Amino acid sequence: RISDLRSDAEFILLVEKDAAFMRLSEDRFYNKYPCIIITAKGQPDVATRLFLKRLKQTLQIPILGLVDSDPYGLKILSVYMSGSKNMSYDSANLTTPDIKWLGVRPSDLDKYRIPEQCRLPMSEHDIRTGKELLEEEFIQKNPHWCQELEIMVKRREKAEIQALSNFGFQFLTQHYLPAKIAAGDWI
Numbered sequence: 001r002i003s004d005l006r007s008d009a010e011f012i013l014l015v016e017k018d019a020a021f022m023r024l025s026e027d028r029f030y031n032k033y034p035c036i037i038i039t040a041k042g043q044p045d046v047a048t049r050l051f052l053k054r055l056k057q058t059l060q061i062p063i064l065g066l067v068d069s070d071p072y073g074l075k076i077l078s079v080y081m082s083g084s085k086n087m088s089y090d091s092a093n094l095t096t097p098d099i100k101w102l103g104v105r106p107s108d109l110d111k112y113r114i115p116e117q118c119r120l121p122m123s124e125h126d127i128r129t130g131k132e133l134l135e136e137e138f139i140q141k142n143p144h145w146c147q148e149l150e151i152m153v154k155r156r157e158k159a160e161i162q163a164l165s166n167f168g169f170q171f172l173t174q175h176y177l178p179a180k181i182a183a184g185d186w187i
Contacts, residue, residue, distance in 0.1 A: 070158035
């Protein structure tokens with residue numbers, strides 16, 4: 001029932017984790033980078049998916065995804081982009097297919113010198129999930145996503161968004177995201 005939706009936002013920042021969302025809110029990231037910040041606190045619920053789709057259709061601004069560098073972060077993006085298997089009957093009404101993967105990407109771990117102690121070993125289940133994702137259409141459609149997922153599976157390591165806080169609790173909002181946005185470093 002939302003009507004007359006307007007915003008001066010330049011993009012939508014879709015965040016996997018509530019902790020990252022809170023950090024962005026507390027630092028008032030949206031004041032320096034006009035954006036709308038959304039989270040479903042993990043697995044996307046129907047209301048968040050509908051709201052995101054409505055924002056995208058109405059505002060016609062890009063959506064940048066900030067998720068953990070692990071197969072489950074990509075699975076979360078896939079639910080927003082192509083729907084969940086449980087609700088496949090209603091996918092057309094709930095999906096927003098053109099989300100860009102801003103981070104945290106496997107290549108970021110070296111690029112931003114994330115220390116080894118902040119990286120986590122992938123379990124056999126994680127690796128199997130990563131390999132299964134490589135077969136998914138939404139991954140295969142984007143060669144850059146394939147490359148990133150192949151790096152993750154080959155290195156057998158993952159990292160959470162919180163790994164960036166190793167450099168200080170405001171590294172995410174004052175260094176990582178500003179550098180990625182300024183460079184247009186999303187895929």
